[in-house]
Amino acid sequence: MTQSEWLVKLPLLQSVIKKKEVIWCNPLVEPVAAGLLKTNLSKDDIADASDRLERFAPYLAKVFPDTDKGIIESPLTPIPKMKQELETVHAVNIPGRLLLKQDNALPISGSIKARGGIYEVLKHAETLAINSQLLDYAKDYSQFDTPAFRELFAKHKIAVGSTGNLGLSIGIMSAKLGFDVTVHMSADAKQWKKDLLRSKGVHVVEYIDDYSKAVEEGRRQAEADPSCHFVDDENSTDLFMGYAVAGERVAAQLKEQNITVDQAHPLFVYLPCGVGGGPGGVAFGLKLAFGDHVHCLFAEPTHSPCMMIGMMTGMHDQVSVADFGLDNKTAADGLAVGTASAFVGKTMEPFLTGCYTVEDQTLFTLLKELADSEDIWLEPSALAGMIGPVHGIKSKLPFADFKDATHLVWGTGGNMVPEDEMKGYYNHMRK
Numbered sequence: 001m002t003q004s005e006w007l008v009k010l011p012l013l014q015s016v017i018k019k020k021e022v023i024w025c026n027p028l029v030e031p032v033a034a035g036l037l038k039t040n041l042s043k044d045d046i047a048d049a050s051d052r053l054e055r056f057a058p059y060l061a062k063v064f065p066d067t068d069k070g071i072i073e074s075p076l077t078p079i080p081k082m083k084q085e086l087e088t089v090h091a092v093n094i095p096g097r098l099l100l101k102q103d104n105a106l107p108i109s110g111s112i113k114a115r116g117g118i119y120e121v122l123k124h125a126e127t128l129a130i131n132s133q134l135l136d137y138a139k140d141y142s143q144f145d146t147p148a149f150r151e152l153f154a155k156h157k158i159a160v161g162s163t164g165n166l167g168l169s170i171g172i173m174s175a176k177l178g179f180d181v182t183v184h185m186s187a188d189a190k191q192w193k194k195d196l197l198r199s200k201g202v203h204v205v206e207y208i209d210d211y212s213k214a215v216e217e218g219r220r221q222a223e224a225d226p227s228c229h230f231v232d233d234e235n236s237t238d239l240f241m242g243y244a245v246a247g248e249r250v251a252a253q254l255k256e257q258n259i260t261v262d263q264a265h266p267l268f269v270y271l272p273c274g275v276g277g278g279p280g281g282v283a284f285g286l287k288l289a290f291g292d293h294v295h296c297l298f299a300e301p302t303h304s305p306c307m308m309i310g311m312m313t314g315m316h317d318q319v320s321v322a323d324f325g326l327d328n329k330t331a332a333d334g335l336a337v338g339t340a341s342a343f344v345g346k347t348m349e350p351f352l353t354g355c356y357t358v359e360d361q362t363l364f365t366l367l368k369e370l371a372d373s374e375d376i377w378l379e380p381s382a383l384a385g386m387i388g389p390v391h392g393i394k395s396k397l398p399f400a401d402f403k404d405a406t407h408l409v410w411g412t413g414g415n416m417v418p419e420d421e422m423k424g425y426y427n428h429m430r431k
């Protein structure tokens with residue numbers, strides 16, 4: 001179909017191409033039980049990932065002491081002052097409570113990528129250790145921090161294409177294990193991320209093109225080398241499962257805080273979305289943990305709504321934002337993706353409540369408001385979820401009616417950002 005035919009079929013696209021902030025409700029959303037019949041992925045896959053992360057805990061505790069005994073998890077923080085700020089500024093009442101999932105504070109790499117990215121590297125390392133009969137089943141996994149393991153991994157390569165944060169996770173974890181690791185970085189990747197990776201012995205290859213090109217080039221080079229494992233951000237079930245473990249972790253944290261999730265107390269979750277793996281995996285894990293009482297929305301920049309366009313049209317990776325005249329230029333680095341993952345889009349079809357878009361200016365305003373009200377510092381991308389409750393309520397989605405709802409904003413990154421860089425974001429308003 002041509003662009004003008006799509007505009008007739010899906011009138012919301014008329015606002016999308018004008019770069020307006022919009023919200024789209026997914027007409028294909030179904031009860032979780034029905035949705036699970038349409039995917040090969042299941043609760044068992046998440047349990048397998050969760051068990052593997054447990055096995056690696058003694059190793060991670062040893063090499064990354066800032067983890068919680070080797071478990072990579074982030075705080076779940078009530079943000080009542082920010083809620084008040086949103087209510088005042090946008091003249092809405094947000095019924096229920098507002099929580100922030102602080103993946104900005106995840107150990108090792110300070111973003112949501114510390115979930116999926118690190119998990120995939122660990123799984124690959126485990127497979128290699130088993131295949132070469134190096135793993136001693138009588139001992140715990142702190143054995144991965146020994147010369148024999150590092151020598152094995154030095155003979156193997158890992159590669160990834162990234163706008164930044166995935167590269168940080170894969171690079172830092174792989175280098176620590178002893179792998180020969182290369183990160184293919186798109187033009188929009190920040191200099192400090194490249195510098196940091198190089199300081200850890202990671203090879204960084206720079207491209208003048210966008211994310212898709214960096215991934216494509218990385219994939220091509222890795223395919224030519226049988227000793228190279230390519231972390232495929234667009235198609236990896238391992239990444240997806242690493243993210244999905246977040247579902248049971250959030251369930252435990254809510255329980256600890258005596259917060260109920262059921263029919264009368266639904267959970268609304270707002271997740272910044274780039275290629276889709278992070279938010280998709282987390283949403284999948286949440287759906288399995290809370291069933292039909294959780295409702296997930298993806299948030300994208302107005303210039304890069306690849307998942308929204310892909311799911312709306314049902315064309316997934318066969319359409320790009322450029323097909324609708326959008327330039328894919330945004331200050332939200334992790335979200336500057338023109339084509340969504342088809343694997344994630346198709347998997348999420350029965351599970352996702354909807355998508356909405358956010359202007360860059362909104363991200364900077366929210367960044368400052370959150371810093372001022374709660375003294376929590378997120379990177380611009382990570383703020384895309386914050387406007388979700390406002391958008392949802394203003395567009396009169398039925399979920400505004402629940403006075404005992406929990407609104408959970410996924411804060412996807414921030415702690416690795418250097419202070420002067422962060423100050424620049426904060427002062428962006430005054431430029």
Ligand SMILES: *Cc1c(COP(=O)(O)O)cnc(C)c1O
Nearest residue numbers: 165274275276277278334412413
């Ligand atoms: C990667 C990233 C996202 C989105 O994850 P995808 O898997 O690309 O959809 C959101 N926020 C931040 C800070 C990220 O680094």
